[in-house]
Amino acid sequence: MQNSIRTRLAITFVALAAGLLLLVGLVLAWQSYINEQKQALAIQGERARRISTQVISYMQIQENALTQLVSAQGLGDLGQGQQTQLLSELVSYSHAFNKLALVGSNGREKIVISSTEVINQLRNLSSADEFTIPASNNQIYYGPVQFTENTGEPYVVIAVPVTNLQSGKLTSVLVAEVRLKPVWDLLASISLGEESSAYIVDAQNRVVAHNNPSIVLRNTLFTIPDQDGVHIGVNGTNVVLATNQIKFGEQGFTVVTETSLAEAFAGIYRTELTIAGLLLVAILIAGGLGWFAARQIVQPIETLVKTAQAISAGDLSQQVEMTRRDEIGTLADAFNRMTSQLRELIGSLEERVSARTKDLATVAEVGTATATILETDKLLHEVVELTKERFNLYHSHIYLLDESGENLVLTAGAGEPGRIMVAEKRSIPLNREQSLVARAARERKGVTVNDVTQAPDFLPNPLLPNTRSELAVPMVVGSNLIGVFDIQSDAVGRFTDSDINVQTTLAAQVATSIQNVRSFEQSKAQADLETLANAIGQKIQRAATVEDTLQTAIREIGLALGATHVSAKIQVARVGNITGEN
Secondary structure: OHHHHHHHHHHHHHHHHHHHHHHHHHHHHHHHHHHHHHHHHHHHHHHHHHHHHHHHHHHHHHHHHHHHHHHOOOHHHOOHHHHHHHHHHHHHHOOOEEEEEEEEOOOEEEEEEEOOOOOOOOOEOOOOHHHHHHHHHOOOEEEEEEEOOOOOOEEEEEEEEEEOOOOOOEEEEEEEEEEOHHHHHHHHHOOOOOOEEEEEEEOOOEEEEEOOHHHHHOOOEOOOOOOOEEEEOOOOOEEEEEEEEEEEOOEEEEEEEEEEHHHHOHHHHHHHHHHHHHHHHHHHHHHHHHHHHHHHHHHHHHHHHHHHHHHHOOOOOOOOOOOOOOHHHHHHHHHHHHHHHHHHHHHHHHHHHHHHHHHHHHHHHHHHHHOOOOOHHHHHHHHHHHHHHHOOOOEEEEEEEOOOOOEEEEEEEOHHHHHHHHHOOOEEEOOOOOOHHHHHHHHOOOEEEOOHHHOOOOOOOOOOOOOOEEEEEEEEEOOEEEEEEEEEEOOOOOOOHHHHHHHHHHHHHHHHHHHHHHHHHHHHHHHHHHHHHHHHHHHHHOOOOHHHHHHHHHHHHHHHHOOOOOOOOOEOOOEOOEOOEO
16 A cells, blocks of 8 residues: 555656656747747848848839939930940940830830840830830839740849929930849849748749749749738748848839748757756656655655544544654644544534524423413414513514504413513514515515624614524414514624524414414304304293294394393285384
């Protein structure tokens, strides 16, 4: 048994320690994951914003070069030869432009300078967006990303309206094809990490720039997620991904940066390995400590078990001898106190059983004393006097419900105060709120107030000035309310639930006795009436004449009713011409 307890305790200690450490480890791992994810997202977001700034700067430089050519050089006011020279210089100077075209006000190309091809034919752009939009609103126009036919390289069309400096009228539109390859070089030059990448996606979900140009040349499509986080990247693997939106004119683009989970969450793996090592060490330590603690606990428990067995056998004098000051010692002290309280409780219980037995005996005595009384007033008077005397009460009285069922009439009271109150014919309406007696009648259950000074529904009585606690119980037979039995004490806190049960039992007996006496009185009155009627009938039958019969009947009825004068009038019906009256 000792080894079994020790083993179970040791296993319990180890399981608790391991469970708690595992829980802590999981929480730490999860927290580390959340932090790493937030950090990875913050890094990716910062990269996306930095790249966005650089891309915007690149496009702004090209736009500024075009607007500078138009406004500062006065492109619209120059001759065609000078215009051709300026466009050629810009194309040769900047590698960002594939082609520059000056489109006249009629929508036809006037001058076309290309760095990659020979122009043999001028186009009519009168219906193209790059001409119609800037010509109509006099604003710089950005077109959607397009791809060259020979190299597959993406470019963006920027169209700048050219106006006459004096009249302000549109003279032409400068259309430029801006290469996006420099953006590739920009992305490739940024240090992102071995398993990280950055790219730009246009509104048609096409990858138009990537630090790996082959992805763009393959016409790769990528759908932008709704929010940053862990998603499937452009290469089809799970990555930590962040985005940033940029816009050129009406064309929207998304800068995307991503990092593989292995690179982004490298810190988590190190943390998990550390936590696993700590868990293993902690479990080993917990196992050793648990085994030692189990051995220390088992021995005093055996002492407690032996004492408990002796007490369960009935020897309540047993005490645990323990000098320890730890929890086991506290348990031993509590066990000893419990044993002492058990001894006191058994003694107190015996006293309460004795008191309850005495109360029930008193109830039986009152019931026996009143069982042979056949008059209601005498019965009730005997009940209140015996109850006050036997239960050592300050006062007791009984209210009976009147025939209307609306008032409780004081019918019997103990001592001189009771006699006076009965003579005053005191009554309490059944619906009165400020009445303990009425509440007991309405609720059909015992009501106790152990401090009448604190009870809002207590009615003070000048004839009973020393009342401090009160108990009212209904007198019920079946479903019929007979009245209320009310007792009072001059001590605060006198009545308990046990008193309610005892007085309820007594009230039920009294109610039954009242109903029996009432039934007896009704039967007796009916029997006396029938006897009187038979006696009068016999005397009338002995009369010889009608006059004697009438005289006898009147005399006997007067005697029965206690009347001093009785008269009778008899009218005889008319028959033919003869009429008789008396």
